[in-house]
Amino acid sequence: MEGGVDYLIDERKKAQFDVEAMKVAWAGSRQAFELSDRIAKLVANDPIFEKFSRPMLGRKELFKNSLRKVAHAWKLIIDLRLSEEEAKLLRHYIDEPAYTDLQWEMFIPAIEGQGTEEQKRKWLPLARKMQVIGSYAQTELGHGSNVQGLETTATFDPQTDEFVIHSPTLTSSKWWPGGTAKVSTHAIVYARLILDGQFHGVHGFIVQLRNLENHTPLPGITVGDIGMKFGNGAYNTMDNGVIRFNHVHIPRNQMLMRVSQVTREGKFVQSDVPRQLLYGTMVYVRQKIVADASKALSRAVCIATRYSAVRRQFGSRNGGPEIQVIDYKTQQSRLFPLLASAYAFRFVGEWLKWLYTDVKQRLEANDFSTLPEAHACTAGLKSLTTSATADGIEECRKLCGGHGYLVSSGIPELFATYVPACTFEGDNVVMMLQVARFLVKTVSELGYKQPVGTTAYMRRVTALMQSNCAVRTAEEWLNPGVVVEAFEARSTRMAVACGQRLAKFENPEEGFAELSADLVEASLAHCQVIVVSKFVEKLQQEIPGKGVKRLLEVLFYVYALFLLHKHQGDFLATGYLTPKQASLANDQLRILYSKVRPNAIALVDSFNHTDHLLSSILGRYDGNVYPKLYEAAFNDPFNDSDIADGIHQYVQPMLRQELHSAKL
Amino acid sequence: MEGGVDYLIDERKKAQFDVEAMKVAWAGSRQAFELSDRIAKLVANDPIFEKFSRPMLGRKELFKNSLRKVAHAWKLIIDLRLSEEEAKLLRHYIDEPAYTDLQWEMFIPAIEGQGTEEQKRKWLPLARKMQVIGSYAQTELGHGSNVQGLETTATFDPQTDEFVIHSPTLTSSKWWPGGTAKVSTHAIVYARLILDGQFHGVHGFIVQLRNLENHTPLPGITVGDIGMKFGNGAYNTMDNGVIRFNHVHIPRNQMLMRVSQVTREGKFVQSDVPRQLLYGTMVYVRQKIVADASKALSRAVCIATRYSAVRRQFGSRNGGPEIQVIDYKTQQSRLFPLLASAYAFRFVGEWLKWLYTDVKQRLEANDFSTLPEAHACTAGLKSLTTSATADGIEECRKLCGGHGYLVSSGIPELFATYVPACTFEGDNVVMMLQVARFLVKTVSELGYKQPVGTTAYMRRVTALMQSNCAVRTAEEWLNPGVVVEAFEARSTRMAVACGQRLAKFENPEEGFAELSADLVEASLAHCQVIVVSKFVEKLQQEIPGKGVKRLLEVLFYVYALFLLHKHQGDFLATGYLTPKQASLANDQLRILYSKVRPNAIALVDSFNHTDHLLSSILGRYDGNVYPKLYEAAFNDPFNDSDIADGIHQYVQPMLRQELHSAKL
């Protein structure tokens, strides 16, 4: 409760489980819950972090305000001696894209992963104390997905022992790097290495962009902002930049040289550190993206669920109250699967965290055996969760009817800030094509190589291809083994079918290109197996708290049976299900929605989102929607005056039929 | 061509049809084409209608600029003596939500439809000359979809012969009416009529809101803007308002009295004009929404298609150019169905225009027989086309990779302006539930009543239920009859299955509520029959121009087989198709994509969109994307200075570790 009357109290009383225990289950542990809760409140109670007025600010003001928040946060981090983990949470709860995201999530990790010991010793302390501010300049105007196609050059000059960083074409201009347009003093610039006229692949270089004294760009560097992005405030707090380099010299030791080196003589040397090490960072970044997906989706779902309980429309009997829109089955069939997805993504994200640790340990022990599988699995989960989250946020907005279209609903800003996650860190379709490559390979090797990790289920290929589902009643769908087997069978059959069709092509690459849309569908089916299975694994663990596990089970079935219904075509086409069985699953789904219904508000309360984080009048904890919408309208600066600017000049002459003589 | 080098010239040369003839086919007739073309160019060449900088403006400036455009447009309309049709096109091409939309699309039509002859004589000339500016105030804070639940009251006072308009509760505040917050002098206010303490339903009243001399709100009226909406510029050029009435008196003759009257004595009289007449307007409005859907979707598709031909990524051989992303099958499988949908919606919209005329004529002849069907059909098509368009625009944005996220791509603004179409004029789910009611009724009466209009195919219920698809090769799918039959069979079977399940409920209303999610799916299937059939009907007409009809046939099959693949589950579950047949349809789809490919640019050129309308660097006619993106970035006002506001204050102290003493 955040004070005052609670208009949702009746809803909260309906809960059939222990909300406090569910909060812990959602957070991962009691300790994690307490930590998040403490930092969330710290942010929520600090007026400097106010963000409700953000969409009303012009770009410059918005940006300045964001710089202020970052500085204030840094002061807090120092004053309160926050740990790195706490600082990260602080940034999360401030909930505003800013240059520090690049500093901590890209610049520092890149140096940690790709720098030599000496480079780490020099740069990491500077960065961690914010004495330099770094960004990550990979993408160019002409190249994003195809990193090997980058055009920026880094030519070694043996005379001066320097690299010359240069943008030879317009399309080689760096384009998109966050934090770069106005703030960062340094950037890791990815460029093609040229030694003695020969290309040696794309590498990262630490390039100073600005004078540390007066912040002006260094000679040879042209830098600017690439312009407004989607949404009002949204991602416009970030200064995504364009950079052109005109023969900029940097010392040789600013090439990141953990894996490959250039010697004083300009020789290219490959160290014995395996290239694969670099993939570790990728797994880390994607793991974070999946965790963020569940956070973003849970915010939208929380808003739409609370508002759906407040909103009443139609069905008043004898002058009594109307029906809460959350009671309509259509509303439930759109909302509850998203609620279940938020939980599903949360748990698969938790598992990915474990996977990252596992991969790291193996890499350190020079065991690369699981890397391709981990790589495909994280690429696929990145794609699956971010696409579903982006679509889900917009669906939540629509679930709020007209009022969802107001920025004060909190959803438009959430959507606009979120959607680039479908594109950055790997375009979602390009990611699924990577999964497809891995799947095709896995399937083609099934005869003689045991699939590992998340593809291990394909070891049972014969059984999965042959025996069909045995469900005869709606009840029988309430069995995790039955559900998982259905997803495994569908995925295996789709992958095998793709493999067979590919085998008919003389040129495998042509076949892959030709069938790529189908391969993407098979990849999605495989990734859904992962999410569904990891949810089941979670349920096999001990989960304390009255009713908590039971509710999570309900959500698991909602998630899985909703997907089954949505992708019914696959399950039927592969012959694993009969139409009757698919229809029974759908019947069960309706029953499950009724089980979610009384718990819906408590299930979104369990996310423990503060009103500050939600920044939504419709999603207020107390449900006091209408008076607050009304109040916010009249507080909008546009209502400062009854007569808006322009009325005298452009409207009154029209009303008076005097437009012909007016100056427009 | 709009001048300069054409970077897409090679693409244009590939076209296998006559683009000029296709432009005519798209526009509907040569005359319609020439008219649109002329007005589009008029707008594009007038600097006052510049809209590219819109997202950079603050709300007040944005609004003022919009008022200026409207005034300038009105001046043009008078000076050039534009017809009503030309004026409507002018507003369309200015492409900026403004109070005139309400004046011409809501206020005037409502008086035309609901006013008495006397009321029309008084108000229409004033409105048509812009001597009064009217808006449409139906929705309240507490009620949108449920119009019968509106709380504003209009109480007749026999003493003064006036109605007293009043907002008895906070939730009765009018909320959303466009044009109202700052501009409109009058509004049609929907309120519950109270005569002598008795309710007599909800009616429309013409209420003056502002003093015509000085534009201030009249006594008893509190009015304001409801705040920022989704997007940067987008719908924020519109002043959606909140109004509260405190016992506002209006003359009795300002109730719209065509259908019901209140006499001088305060008696409620129902005229012999049938209530159904009011539905005519609804058909008109929805017909326009469907037409707008094809326009909006075609804009997004045009941008994404042109950019996909410009953009190259991966696959360079021996240093040659990389592959155009439009050549990737995944890109095609996402983009081409949307291209085909734009055409499909265009043609169904054309047919709806005819339907509107038909309905009007019948209404005038007191023939109400087709009204329920027309009502359901327009509701369903409104829902189908707006949902598909909203999703399609966002997909087009994603198809542009990172650059699609820039406002200068034109897509974010298009999306943000478009999405409310899914909610206003009938929430899309509520609309589909209306279709469902009609379908359920149609199916239940099949034994003794012939279904009419778009449900006429259900007369063949027995055949459609019994005989299954006969397709044996991918080729055989290229038969309009075969395709339409498949959609009809699937829809009939789903509707009949719903009917059978409903029959098992004792209380039909309970059954309807319980099965509503499935009913919505059946309704969508029925609406798809309409779109597919109307496309076929179009193809049966004469369509002049080399290759034009052939290409439209290709697009028809793309649209239909894409839907068939997407909803494969329905086709298989109802037993009409075998998995093999569904898979053959999918094979054919891939072949069709190859047929679209060389014509893709010409097919989007055929929309005849000006660069002004697209307002997109990625979608430029000449394909000159990169230099223009670069130029636009450096023209952004945020790049006025190298050192942004706030750097000295908030960033430099951090870099110098002097934050502790800085004032934040």
Ligand SMILES: Cc1cc2nc3c(=O)[nH]c(=O)nc-3n(C[C@H](O)[C@H](O)[C@H](O)COP(=O)(O)OP(=O)(O)OC[C@H]3O[C@@H](n4cnc5c(N)ncnc54)[C@H](O)[C@@H]3O)c2cc1C
């Ligand atoms: C908000 C935001 C912040 C960003 N921040 C940074 C940053 O800090 N630093 C940085 O370096 N970059 C940054 N980026 C850039 C980002 O990494 C790229 O946009 C991303 O990698 C996608 O690449 P692209 O834009 O070139 O898309 P493209 O590759 O051009 O994609 C366009 C279309 O082509 C398709 N396509 C491409 N290749 C293939 C293929 N082989 N097969 C089939 N289809 C294909 C895609 O699916 C897509 O539909 C940012 C981007 C955004 C939007």
Ligand SMILES: Cc1cc2nc3c(=O)[nH]c(=O)nc-3n(C[C@H](O)[C@H](O)[C@H](O)COP(=O)(O)OP(=O)(O)OC[C@H]3O[C@@H](n4cnc5c(N)ncnc54)[C@H](O)[C@@H]3O)c2cc1C
């Ligand atoms: C940009 C914009 C401009 C507008 N302009 C105007 C204007 O000029 N004048 C005006 O009067 N109004 C205007 N409106 C208001 C608009 O008409 C309403 O928003 C619209 O009618 C939807 O109603 P609602 O907002 O009450 O949604 P709600 O009905 O509250 O919908 C909320 C949710 O409940 C669901 N729901 C509601 N009823 C049912 C049911 N019976 N069964 C199942 N589910 C149900 C919906 O599907 C939705 O998911 C505008 C709105 C917008 C966004």
